Amino acid sequence: MRRVRGKDTQPELTVRRALHALGRRFRLHRKDLPGKPDIVLAKDRLAIFVHGCFWHRHENCPRASMPSTRRELWESKFACTVERDAEQTAVLRAAGWQPEVIWECETRDAEMLSKRLCDIFERNDPE
Structure with missing residues (x-):
């Protein structure tokens, strides 16, 4: 289990690239927030966790x-x-x-991930 990474996993890097492509800037692993979210967008007060389907038990996912x-x-x-x-x-x-929460299996399709992120931002938009 020593080889299981907690930071900079491939799904997390994929989400970061997608956020950059959408023009969003963020901070990583803020220690002052509970759970040290993987990605924090402070302006939006949004904390994104990129969870592995196996470790965090994604329901109805074959990877879990x-x-x-x-x-x-x-x-x-x-x-x-x-x-x-x-x-x-x-x-x-x-x-x-x-x-x-963005699940590992959601990061496999770039188009689906981009749509999911846009949906998150639309839901959290105060206007």
């Missing part, structure tokens, strides 16, 4: 499979991760931030 060995360990680990994600989202919302 359950390992067949040591099942109890994995179930416990995944449950803690999902609970922690929910807590961090709630704290961010309470602080006036809009947390968004």
Whole structure:
């Protein structure tokens, strides 16, 4: 598990490139926010988490499979991760931030990712 990266993953880099293409600027991994969001757009008060489907248990995604060995360990680990994600989202919302999750599988299609990001910005636009 030492090889599992927490920062600068390929899905995260893909989202960053898409944001740059849309003309958006951001900060990375702000330590003063709960959960250290992967991407933070402070002007929009938007915190984006780029979650791996396997580790964060993306529902109905084939990448969120359950390992067949040591099942109890994995179930416990995944449950803690999902609970922690929910807590961090709630704290961010309470602080006036809009947390968004982009799943690893959503980054595979550049056009779909761009549309998803545009939808996020439209939803968070105050006008």
